[in-house]
Amino acid sequence: MPDRIRIYWDANVWLSYVNGIADRLPILDALLADSGSPNGSIRLFTSELTKVEVAYAKQEQDQRILDPAVEERIDKLWEDRTAIQIVEYFDAIGRQARQYIRMSITRGWRLRSVDAIHLATAKHIDAAEFQTYEERLLGYSNDVGFPVLRPHVLQGRML
Amino acid sequence: MAKDTLTLALNGEVPFDEYSDAISHLRALVNALSVELGVADSVEWFIHDLHTGSAVSTIRGESEKPEATERVIDAYTNVARALQVGNPPAYGVPVVRAAIAITRILNSRITSIRFETADEDIVITSTSTVAISETVRTALGAVEGRVQTLTERKSLRFILYDDLHDRAVSCYVREDQQETMRDWWGKRAIVEGEVSREIDSGSPIAVRKITRVQTLSEVERGSYLSARAVAPMRPGSPLPEEVIRRLRDA
Numbered sequence: 001m002p003d004r005i006r007i008y009w010d011a012n013v014w015l016s017y018v019n020g021i022a023d024r025l026p027i028l029d030a031l032l033a034d035s036g037s038p039n040g041s042i043r044l045f046t047s048e049l050t051k052v053e054v055a056y057a058k059q060e061q062d063q064r065i066l067d068p069a070v071e072e073r074i075d076k077l078w079e080d081r082t083a084i085q086i087v088e089y090f091d092a093i094g095r096q097a098r099q100y101i102r103m104s105i106t107r108g109w110r111l112r113s114v115d116a117i118h119l120a121t122a123k124h125i126d127a128a129e130f131q132t133y134e135e136r137l138l139g140y141s142n143d144v145g146f147p148v149l150r151p152h153v154l155q156g157r158m159l
Numbered sequence: 160m161a162k163d164t165l166t167l168a169l170n171g172e173v174p175f176d177e178y179s180d181a182i183s184h185l186r187a188l189v190n191a192l193s194v195e196l197g198v199a200d201s202v203e204w205f206i207h208d209l210h211t212g213s214a215v216s217t218i219r220g221e222s223e224k225p226e227a228t229e230r231v232i233d234a235y236t237n238v239a240r241a242l243q244v245g246n247p248p249a250y251g252v253p254v255v256r257a258a259i260a261i262t263r264i265l266n267s268r269i270t271s272i273r274f275e276t277a278d279e280d281i282v283i284t285s286t287s288t289v290a291i292s293e294t295v296r297t298a299l300g301a302v303e304g305r306v307q308t309l310t311e312r313k314s315l316r317f318i319l320y321d322d323l324h325d326r327a328v329s330c331y332v333r334e335d336q337q338e339t340m341r342d343w344w345g346k347r348a349i350v351e352g353e354v355s356r357e358i359d360s361g362s363p364i365a366v367r368k369i370t371r372v373q374t375l376s377e378v379e380r381g382s383y384l385s386a387r388a389v390a391p392m393r394p395g396s397p398l399p400e401e402v403i404r405r406l407r408d409a
Contacts (some may be wrong), residue, residue, distance in 0.1 A: 010403075011399075011403050012398075012399040012400040012403045012404075013399075015399035015402070015403060016399045017386065017387060017388075018386050018387075018388070018389055018390050019388070019390060019391055019392045019399055020387060020388020020389075020390075020391050021392070021398075021399070025387075025388070029387075032383060036380055036381055036383070053403060053406065056406060057399065057402045057403050057406055058390050060402050060405070060406060061392060061393070061396045061397060061399075061402050062390075062393060062396065066390075070389055070390050073385045073386050073389045074386050074389060074390070075386075076382045076383060076385035076386050077383045077385070077386035078383075079378040079382050079383070080378050080379070080380060080381060080382045080383050081303075081322075081347070081378070082380055083380070083381070083383055084383060085322070085323060086303075087323060088300065088301065088303075090298070090300060090354075090356060090361055091296055091298060091356065091358070091361065092356070092358065092359070092360065092361030093361065112407045112408060114406075114407045115407060124361060125323070132400070133398070133399060133400040134400045134403070134404060135400075136404070
């Protein structure tokens with residue numbers, strides 16, 4: 001069986017799924033279904049950090065404490081490891097993130113440490129693509145060693 | 160902690176011939192150490208487990224005198240430490256010959272050799288006589304995977320298969336954790352403790368001083384659907400990328 005194409009999702013992609021943003025859901029649904037299928041061609045990855053960011057960002061969005069029932073359902077998002085692989089932070093990712101931050105200074109980017117950790121995690125898992133809705137990160141495409149793109153279904157792989 | 164296993168792992172693309180040679184040299188090394196330490200008649204060695212991925216071979220010593228097994232395992236660590244810094248091991252000729260033969264397996268395809276015991280991982284990446292830098296780093300952490308190998312015999316080691324890095328990770332338990340191990344077999348689990356990782360790849364190699372093993376319930380496929388549109392945006396609230404950016408820039 002050929003290796004699956006590894007796609008990294010930034011936290012804002014997961015939050016878009018939790019928010020149920022209508023014009024984004026069809027693509028996100030298709031990618032998640034592909035990743036979770038036994039015969040799928042991709043595998044979705046994200047950092048352990050995303051779990052914290054999504055829960056906290058939802059609270060910020062609503063300006064109130066997250067309803068425990070909603071929080072529990074958001075937690076379900078991370079449980080199906082056949083569809084979603086969570087990558088924990090460790091030393092090698094930290095060193096790569098540091099390199100990205102150094103590079104960002106020389107190029108005049110405004111790369112924050114959390115951005116750098118997400119990008120470094122994608123690099124660590126040898127991601128074919130980093131998918132995000134963040135315009136600023138889209139500009140870093142290829143400078144970080146892989147394309148940074150808005151979520152899209154890979155050509156020829158539409159379900 | 161009682162020690163009864165030692166492991167030799169070859170990393171890279173391992174041809175069968177070289178694997179066979181390495182095992183033969185490992186056998187010669189263990190035999191030579193046992194003879195030199197005067198315990199050859201009291202320890203019998205068995206295959207404990209074999210894993211592909213990085214050609215991991217573990218053997219287990221059984222003896223009426225557990226300390227005899229431990230002496231061989233400690234000597235195995237000493238040999239590896241000497242090899243790592245390019246020194247000949249401080250043992251007799253048969254030991255030195257077998258040890259050096261193992262390092263000669265290194266080539267363009269077998270990129271490193273790992274000597275592992277319950278105490279330590281020693282990675283050798285070159286036959287150079289120049290001391291090499293640190294290749295394994297240890298930190299408190301956790302590894303998630305599936306518990307794959309628990310032998311019927313009493314053992315203080317099990318294998319956790321890490322899907323992310325496609326690697327078998329050796330987990331060394333304390334004697335008081337041994338009974339609980341039975342409940343972990345075949346389950347997905349998060350093992351917390353002192354995690355050794357290869358510096359370059361970040362791949363976990365071993366977990367020691369285990370503080371917690373959390374078994375995970377089997378999750379129904381598609382459980383992520385529970386979170387789909389579970390928390391819609393309220394009118395006027397920022398888009399996901401805006402709120403995440405705000406948090407990161409704060």
